[in-house]
Amino acid sequence: MDPTLHALLLERLAASDLPAAAQDAVVEAAGPPATAPPEGPEDAAGPSPATLRGPAREVYLRSISVEGFRGIGPPATLALDAQPGLTIVVGRNGSGKSSFAEGLELLTTGVTKRWEDRTKGWTSTWQCLHHDGPTRLRAEFVVAGDADMVVLEQTWEPGVAYTDASGRGPVAGALAARGWDAALGSFRPFLSYAELASMFDKLTSLPAALSPILGLEDVDGVQERLAQERLAIAAEVKALKAQADTLVARLDPGDPRQAELGDLLAVRRPDADAVRAHLDAARAADVPAASGPETAELRRVAAQSVPDDEAITAAHAAVARTARAARKAATTSAARDLATADLLARALAIRDPSRLTDDCPVCGTVGVLDPAWADQAAGAVQALRAQAAELQSATRAAEAAAREWQALAARLLPAAAGDAAPAGPGAAAGDDATARPAAVLAAAAAIRAAADEARARLDAQDGAWRAVADAAGAWLELAARVQPLAPRHTALQAAEKWLKAEADTLRNARFAPIAQQAVANWEVLRHDSNVELHDITLRSVGRRREATFDVRADGETANALGVMSQGELLALSVSVFLPRAGLDESPFRFAVIDDPVQSMDPAKVDGLARVLSRNARARQVVVFTHDDRLPEAIRRLRLPATVLQVNRRSRSQVSVATSQTPLLRHLKDARHMALTERIPDEVRQRVVPTLCRGAIEAACAELVRRRVVTDGLHASAADDALADARTLRDHLALALLGDATTHEGLTDVLRTRAGADGPMLVSALNQAVHEAHPGSTLQLQERTSRLVHALMETP
Amino acid sequence: MNVAALLASARSMIDDPEPATTSVWPRGAAVLTRQGIETTLSAYWTHHVPAMRHATRSEQWLALPSYLGRSPVVPAAEYSWAALSEACHHRGYEVGLTADELRAHVQTAEDFRLLVGEAVVAKVRGAAPAS
Numbered sequence: 001m002d003p004t005l006h007a008l009l010l011e012r013l014a015a016s017d018l019p020a021a022a023q024d025a026v027v028e029a030a031g032p033p034a035t036a037p038p039e040g041p042e043d044a045a046g047p048s049p050a051t052l053r054g055p056a057r058e059v060y061l062r063s064i065s066v067e068g069f070r071g072i073g074p075p076a077t078l079a080l081d082a083q084p085g086l087t088i089v090v091g092r093n094g095s096g097k098s099s100f101a102e103g104l105e106l107l108t109t110g111v112t113k114r115w116e117d118r119t120k121g122w123t124s125t126w127q128c129l130h131h132d133g134p135t136r137l138r139a140e141f142v143v144a145g146d147a148d149m150v151v152l153e154q155t156w157e158p159g160v161a162y163t164d165a166s167g168r169g170p171v172a173g174a175l176a177a178r179g180w181d182a183a184l185g186s187f188r189p190f191l192s193y194a195e196l197a198s199m200f201d202k203l204t205s206l207p208a209a210l211s212p213i214l215g216l217e218d219v220d221g222v223q224e225r226l227a228q229e230r231l232a233i234a235a236e237v238k239a240l241k242a243q244a245d246t247l248v249a250r251l252d253p254g255d256p257r258q259a260e261l262g263d264l265l266a267v268r269r270p271d272a273d274a275v276r277a278h279l280d281a282a283r284a285a286d287v288p289a290a291s292g293p294e295t296a297e298l299r300r301v302a303a304q305s306v307p308d309d310e311a312i313t314a315a316h317a318a319v320a321r322t323a324r325a326a327r328k329a330a331t332t333s334a335a336r337d338l339a340t341a342d343l344l345a346r347a348l349a350i351r352d353p354s355r356l357t358d359d360c361p362v363c364g365t366v367g368v369l370d371p372a373w374a375d376q377a378a379g380a381v382q383a384l385r386a387q388a389a390e391l392q393s394a395t396r397a398a399e400a401a402a403r404e405w406q407a408l409a410a411r412l413l414p415a416a417a418g419d420a421a422p423a424g425p426g427a428a429a430g431d432d433a434t435a436r437p438a439a440v441l442a443a444a445a446a447i448r449a450a451a452d453e454a455r456a457r458l459d460a461q462d463g464a465w466r467a468v469a470d471a472a473g474a475w476l477e478l479a480a481r482v483q484p485l486a487p488r489h490t491a492l493q494a495a496e497k498w499l500k501a502e503a504d505t506l507r508n509a510r511f512a513p514i515a516q517q518a519v520a521n522w523e524v525l526r527h528d529s530n531v532e533l534h535d536i537t538l539r540s541v542g543r544r545r546e547a548t549f550d551v552r553a554d555g556e557t558a559n560a561l562g563v564m565s566q567g568e569l570l571a572l573s574v575s576v577f578l579p580r581a582g583l584d585e586s587p588f589r590f591a592v593i594d595d596p597v598q599s600m601d602p603a604k605v606d607g608l609a610r611v612l613s614r615n616a617r618a619r620q621v622v623v624f625t626h627d628d629r630l631p632e633a634i635r636r637l638r639l640p641a642t643v644l645q646v647n648r649r650s651r652s653q654v655s656v657a658t659s660q661t662p663l664l665r666h667l668k669d670a671r672h673m674a675l676t677e678r679i680p681d682e683v684r685q686r687v688v689p690t691l692c693r694g695a696i697e698a699a700c701a702e703l704v705r706r707r708v709v710t711d712g713l714h715a716s717a718a719d720d721a722l723a724d725a726r727t728l729r730d731h732l733a734l735a736l737l738g739d740a741t742t743h744e745g746l747t748d749v750l751r752t753r754a755g756a757d758g759p760m761l762v763s764a765l766n767q768a769v770h771e772a773h774p775g776s777t778l779q780l781q782e783r784t785s786r787l788v789h790a791l792m793e794t795p
Numbered sequence: 796m797n798v799a800a801l802l803a804s805a806r807s808m809i810d811d812p813e814p815a816t817t818s819v820w821p822r823g824a825a826v827l828t829r830q831g832i833e834t835t836l837s838a839y840w841t842h843h844v845p846a847m848r849h850a851t852r853s854e855q856w857l858a859l860p861s862y863l864g865r866s867p868v869v870p871a872a873e874y875s876w877a878a879l880s881e882a883c884h885h886r887g888y889e890v891g892l893t894a895d896e897l898r899a900h901v902q903t904a905e906d907f908r909l910l911v912g913e914a915v916v917a918k919v920r921g922a923a924p925a926s
Contacts, residue, residue: 529893529895530893530895602878602881602882602892603878603892603893603896606874606878636873636874636877636878637870637874638870638873669857672854672857673854673857673858676850676854678849678850678851678854679846679847679849679850679854679858680844680846680847682844683844683846683847683850683858683861686858686861686862687857687858687861690860690861691857
């Protein structure tokens with residue numbers, strides 16, 4: 001940033017009661033001070049120590065040449081005296097005068113205000129209709145103290161847009177090399193009617209137009225940087241909050257882990273540490289421990305093991321199968337078999353092995369118990385016992401299968417039947433064992449389904465938690481970055497607030513000289529308008545800046561833009577524009593105003609003429625106007641001005657002729673008075689010398705203004721010196737010797753510059769102040785004319 | 796009607812509007828004020844160089860600074876005369892002068908009357924012993 005401004009800002013910052021953090025924020029945003037721009041080689045040579053020497057590099061306009069642009073076809077040149085003074089360029093509507101003004105604006109800035117935001121219809125015919133060749137704009141500038149002119153020239157081929165930059169390189173380079181490109185934007189030495197008329201369209205237009213020249217863009221930049229950082233933090237805080245809100249919205253209050261997380265996050269300033277602790281705790285304890293009763297039940301349901309359908313069917317089939325086997329085995333009674341086997345075994349035991357045959361101990365039949373019987377009986381015993389064992393085994397198997405089935409049914413059915421009380425095992429067994437395999441299968445299926453669902457729910461719950469935990473982790477990461485910025489945010493807010501107030505103060509301090517001059521201009525311009533302008537101040541309203549006009553209408557405080565007529569607003573625009581364009585910081589000592597007279601009443605035009613004339617004392621002011629009112633006012637007020645006439649013939653042939661200069665007017669008046677027969681000689685002999693002196697003094701003034709440019713004199717100081725010159729010799733000494741107070745050597749210089757008659761004429765004119773000039777007044781006028789032209793022509 | 800009376804009439808037309816002069820007072824006041832300035836100008840020349848009566852007004856004004864010196868009142872009076880002359884020309888498209896402007900012109904005319912009055916008195920006094 002600008003080093004001066006930087007230092008000033010730091011100084012004020014130190015004096016402020018802003019907290020240290022906020023001060024730091026301002027210092028950071030301000031950045032380091034820019035190093036002073038390197039001095040040019042011309043400056044290195046060192047300026048001459050003449051007291052009247054002003055700041056170097058002051059730029060005056062020498063000429064504008066236009067070809068094939070708007071109303072100008074063949075090349076036309078508007079030649080100007082590149083020195084302080086007022087030039088009025090008069091031309092009827094359509095004479096091409098505005099083409100000069102707009103051509104200069106386009107050439108130097110690459111655009112024109114008048115065409116900004118215009119439709120194609122406005123801009124497509126920017127090249128002259130009566131011209132086949134390229135459009136060529138050329139302007140010559142004189143830099144005070146430099147012998148060489150600066151020439152800007154750009155050519156556009158036919159048919160291209162005016163914004164076509166293909167030929168702009170040299171112009172842009174020349175402007176940039178001198179820093180004029182930036183200055184053109186800041187000081188805008190052009191003011192078109194469109195710009196004048198719209199300067200007060202909005203309260204913000206004026207501050208916007210003034211902003212660059214107040215030199216506070218650097219402060220604006222600091223403000224912008226502070227605001228950007230603050231907004232960035234605010235955006236992150238907002239994002240953090242939004243992230244927490246999104247997370248809270250998707251939390252499942254049924255999951256206690258999530259419910260607690262929700263409680264932690266759904267507050268204005270969530271405590272990141274508490275959230276982190278909660279996540280850590282949940283992770284460490286692992287999933288089940290953190291479960292509530294509902295989850296425990298889910299877990300129990302999910303954990304149930306149910307035999308598969310095959311096993312159930314098999315169990316049921318086993319009941320039938322074993323029962324069948326048992327029934328089959330039971331066709332012989334096991335007891336009887338065993339009894340028979342016992343009987344046979346006992347009979348075998350009773351039988352006397354010594355006897356081959358024995359009688360039956362049961363029926364007494366004789367001789368039946370022979371060895372064959374014994375073998376048979378022994379076999380029968382064995383078989384009967386085996387049969388009995390088989391029966392017992394089948395019975396036990398059937399009982400076991402039935403028990404198993406019953407147990408299975410008992411286990412599954414109550415669960416499936418929900419709240420139904422389980423039937424007693426004994427009571428239900430038989431029925432269950434035979435009648436309800438389908439029900440058991442269904443119950444098993446239901447239990448399996450419930451378990452599956454419970455498992456799914458448990459999985460989902462865990463998955464959701466993991467996702468929640470991940471999201472909470474991301475939130476924590478952002479929080480870790482964003483939450484520590486809170487103090488910075490507070491500091492930035494304080495810094496911004498301070499800087500805004502400070503910028504307003506600085507802005508108004510910088511604007512004050514412009515405002516004062518504008519008020520002074522208005523005072524002259526308003527003439528006897530009832531609207532008094534006391535002050536103009538700039539203030540910030542939010543991020544906008546507004547101009548506030550302290551205006552009294554008939555002594556009553558009023559809103560400027562309300563009480564002022566369009567003509568008065570134009571006058572106010574000019575009042576503000578001239579000081580802006582004329583700031584000492586601006587390299588441009590010229591100002592070009594296009595048609596400021598529109599919608600002004602005669603008294604305003606007179607006031608405008610006065611203001612222009614005042615401002616032209618130390619500056620080159622070129623005014624384009626479409627009617628005679630301004631030159632008429634200049635004439636009526638006897639203000640020194642050069643009037644140029646722009647004429648346009650057929651096919652856009654434009655020419656410029658000088659119709660009046662201060663010098664010529666005096667000579668013309670003198671000639672008229674010398675020739676008119678309506679006045680007596682005694683008056684003629686007194687008046688003509690006065691007018692001749694006026695002509696020479698006007699020439700001297702021109703010469704002094706010329707020296708402002710050629711010798712780099714300070715324009716205001718030169719103007720003051722002119723105002724202080726009383727006598728004719730004072731004027732001549734100032735113009736020819738550079739000092740009004742010493743006339744030494746004046747006669748010699750006069751003789752060198754204007755011939756032997758020079759000193760004699762001056763003596764004669766001085767003589768005539770005291771007594772009527774005795775000789776021919778016409779001759780006196782002619783001698784004066786020769787002297788004046790000699791003075792003006794010799795360098 | 797002498798100059799003071801002319802200017803007083805102009806002033807009253809501006810400051811004490813009568814219903815009868817509703818639409819004409821600006822032009823009326825302008826005419827009276829201009830007449831006051833012209834009468835003053837004529838009075839000066841009548842007393843100093845009577846032959847100047849043949850000169851045009853522009854010539855009379857052009858010659859005046861050579862006689863009355865650098866007083867700012869002279870160019871101010873000339874300006875008022877020119878502005879009032881503009882206003883007196885009856886052109887439909889031109890707006891008349893405002894009350895404030897007219898009042899300022901009357902004041903200038905008054906100043907001019909006083910300046911010329913002093914010059915005339917000095918001339919008469921200076922001439923009296925000689926004649």
